[in-house]
Amino acid sequence: MGRLRNLLIGLTLAAGLSAAGAAPAQAQLGAAMRDRLVVITSESSTAITRMLTLSFTERFAGVTEPLVRHLPSSAAMELFCAGIGPQTPDLTIVVRRMPRTMLETCQSNGVRDVVELRLGLGAVVLAVRRGEATPNLTARQVWEALAAERVNDEEFVVNRRSLWSDIAPNLPRNEIRLIMPARGNGTTGLFEDMILEGGCRDVKAVRLLFDAAYRRGKCITLREDGRVRVLDGVEIPAALLASPPGTIGLLSYDQLLASGGNLIALSVDGVLPTQASIFAQDYIATRTVYLYAKRQHTRLREGIGVVRGVREFLNEATSEGAAGPGGYLGVTGLVPLGPAERAEQRRIAERLTLISR
Template sequence: MGHLRSLFLGLAMAVGAAAPALAQGAMRDRLVVISSTSAGTVARMIGASFAERYEGALEPTRRGLPTTAALELFCAGIGPQTPDIAITVRRMPRTMLETCQGHGVREVVEMRLGLSAVLLAVRRGEPTPNLTSRQVWEALAAERIDDEEFVPNRRAMWSDVAPSLPRTEIHVLAPNLGTGTNGLFEDMVLEGGCRDVKAIRLLFEAAYRRGKCITARDDGRIQRMGGLEVPAALLAAPPGTIGVISFDQLLASGGNLVALSLDGVLPTQASIYAQDYVATRTVYLYAKRQHTRMQEGVGVVRGIREFLNEAASEAASGPGGYLSVTGLVPLGPGERAAQRRTAERLTLISR
């Protein structure tokens, strides 16, 4: 409870500083959008396009948090000191929806924006080892397990991880920390790969377990750079180098980059859409209809419907839309049309 209170107070201070009150009953002059860390780039791009597309709209105030904390803050209550919109890579569980309702957030709109996937790739013509999430974690984690003790990870070759893997040096190009693609890689590959490690499961604190899972080595085996730079750098990298990229970047390479299978599944449009590929998540958007400012002056802020219309537009989340650079895989045509109807009508969640 203290953790949520500190988040709430921090957001209230940010909103108060960024959004002075307007005349005629308006409580804020801009939207407040929170996002899970790995959906931060999606939130930023929608916010920028929304401000550009709609006359008089200001770019929303944004804040990134871990998914659970973002949903908790969204559900903390109604009013100008609380967020209007949350964008996450996890669906709001029923228990959280009940928490929302208990705090007066009774009119929640839920939309699906698309599917987010991160993958490992090599240059065309390079060996394509069949990796597991566990092997990737064992190769890239800052620490390895030795007799149930954590020691620095000094593995130099993929064959040091498993004899069946190539005898090539571990060298990975990855997006900078804090980016959406890297966040998904941490959540779905590194944390997924260490989840069943006995020494990790024995750790009492969840935050400490996560730290052991996602803290990557910094001894030069992983080279960090802007996410958009990874494909070109991979094409020029030494043989055996593996890159962490989005599915859209794979398609944009024109066949020059080849994806590796992970846990026995090759990332394709079909396997991502079916969510058979392990490093896949649905990106969700939640909005408070109670915050919508009507012409009579009731509500908190203008622009919620317009923001949702922008997020659901073909220009954003359709095939070739600007969100594709974040690795977003579009929903099917019928599902995209359903999300546009939800945005236009502000249809409330029903489950």
Template sequence: MGRLRNLLMGLALATCTAATAAPPAAAQGVMRDRLVIISSTSAGTVARMLAASFTERFEGVMEPTRRTLPTSGVLDLFCAGVGPQTPDIAVVVRRMPRSMVETCDTNGVRNIVEMRIGLSAVLLAVRRGEGTTNLTSRQVWEALAAERIVDEEFVPNRRALWSEVSPALPRIEIRVLAPNLGTGTNGLFEDMILEGGCRDVRAIRLLFEAQYRRGKCVTVREDGRVQRMGGLEVPAALLASPPGTVGVISYDQLQASGGNLVALTLDGVLPTQGSIYAQDYVATRIVYVYAKRQHTRLREGVGVVRGIREFLNEATSEAASGPGGYLSVTGLVPLPPADRAAQRRTADRMTLLSR
């Protein structure tokens, strides 16, 4: 509760500062002059790009206030209550569980709009013509983690070859190209592959503090085996890298390579459009947008701010989340056509969540 209180206080300070910066809007009776958007780390780039396009597209709107938090913190903050000191919109890669819907209801957040804007998938790729090794998330974590476990103790990871991770893997050097920290694709890589690969490791499960456990899962080695760069640079760098190099890329980048890059099977499933749609591929998440209809100005409820419907329309537009939309650079895989149309109707009508 103390952590949530601190988050609310910080958010209230930010929104109050933003509101006082625009006297004309306040004079018109608007309780807040801009949207407040919170997002999970994995969805941070999606939220940032949507906010930027929303600001450019709709004349006279103020740039939204944004904040990035762990997924659980996003939903806690979203459901903490209604009013100008609380956020309007949440962007996450995990559906709000029923227990959180009940928490929202208890705190007065009862008119929630839920939308799906696409699927995020991160994959491992090599150049065409190289061996397409089948990997598991556990093997990827064991190869890339800053520390390995020996006799229940954490020691620096010095493995140089994939065959040192498992005799079934080839005797080639571990070389991985990964997006910079803080990018959407890297966030998905951490959440879905690295953390997924270590969650069942006994020594990790015995760690009491959740944040410490996550650190052991997602902190990668800094001895040159993992090379960081801009996410858009990874495909070209991979094509120019020594044989056996593995790149962390989005599904859209795989398609854009024209067949020059080939995805690796992960945990027994090859990432294809079909396996991503069906969520059979483990490193896949649906990107959700949640909004408080109670905050919509000139609508029922407290009417905190204008622009919520416009933001939802932007998020579900073909220009954003359709095939070739600008969100594709974040690794977003569009929903099928009928699903995209359904989400646009939800945005336009602000249909309430019911489950």
């Protein structure tokens, strides 16, 4: 709670409101208007958020550039759901869908009118530097290389394998090294869910574990012997370029594209992450980028509300010029949804249709 309070106070001050006058929120919806949107973005959707806020500011005359803050996906949703009023965010852009439990937290804090939009598709990739070996890995091999424990004669033992060739003879004799973001980052979350759990689910010793939480722990708990290095997500591309040969980095598809060809993606389970494989969701670690907005913050005709621009921002985010084929969000690695899905998202944005689940 202390961390959340500090974040709310920081947003209040950055948005030009007094901390003392920021609560209670609901009593101030008409009186304490903000002149700029506040957007919380997950670290993995930073590039998308930056492009959207710049385009939104340029498109609408007299608009103050939105205030953007970067947090891990779970923290971004937590802050979004902290309440309503000028001291709380208007929008959040994340790379995982809001869980039902978080939506219930929103509602219990007064955030009842939530709009959910799907902006497009992205992916988590394993990458190496250009010119290095690009092994065709399976999710099972990735888990066997990185898990804290491996299976030996149906028993779990400490994982001491040091080379990729220890996992399978066709893999290079490179040291097992991975650079990845910390827990709470959307990239790490998808890596755990799709690649690590996907790689261990068919292991007999894992299947025999009855307790689901214990089973998941065996799948996603990584070794702590120095072979897995944790960094801030935005630092990973540069760190990978400066790392010893054979090091693999875990990053988002947009970070891969932004490297200008200096980083090369590895295939997982025989599928290389490309626009086509991500759109078809053939690539195992594909994800959807979501935008959440508070309809309660929208300024209505009567002048009541927290801030102007919520509806306009949603319309911009779902426009063909942004999220369609050839749209400017393509340079961030966002893969467009299909035509019918894009049309549906535009209708939700125009009508501010509330989430229903």
